[in-house]
Amino acid sequence: MPRKFLTLLALAVVALPAHAEGDAVAGKKAFRKCAACHTVETGNRVGPNLAGIGGRPVASVDGFRYSPAMKDFAADGKVWDEALLAQYLAAPKTMVKGTSMAFAGIRKGEEIADLIAYLKDPASAP
Template identity: 50%
Template sequence: MTRSLPLLAALLALVATTPLHAEGDPESGQRVFNQCRACHVIENDGRNGVGPNLHGVVGRRAASIGTFRYSANMRELGEQGLVWTEDNLRAYLANPKAVVPRGSMAFPGLRNPAQVEDVIAFLKSRAG
């Protein structure tokens, strides 16, 4: 038992200093985002496509672009205060239907957590 205490202490220290989510790579995220471009743009003042413009989406209230026609479910969630924080985007990008069950986005989600982090990093890099 006493021999395992230093190991336990080292593991606890590692867990305490390890970030919960790794920082993504915006360049890799741009490549992953290319599959999103079929429906979304990310240019400042860009037009909406099949999906809304995602410029500045990180930190924005859901369903807040007045010129886009969101699903009723997405509008309800926006009215209830859903904001696209990194954590909410993480969940949505991994499984959109888990966050917005009756939403209209047909994309099934990104299964690779590193790609999710990369896309979030890319979205953040295009916020300004």
């Protein structure tokens, strides 16, 4: 019995990194929650364009007027990497108190990983 448990545990640990990458196709579906205010195409909407957000400095999209709270959040040179995006997507209002973004956040870690995978490469999700 212990051997089966260890085998299952090993399989579970090996499976985690693969899921952490996310699924861009599922992320495209998750992006529907964002699409009312954001786009991955050209231009801005109510929210800034999210095309190429990975590796981009926070609050840096030309032509978009950010809230004072988001400007303050960005003041120390933060960059949108996967970890920061994941934390923000889970609770935007908690992370950036006073943000004008009305979105409450995404609760499921799997959905966040999928959304980030889509944002990294929208063209990979037909």
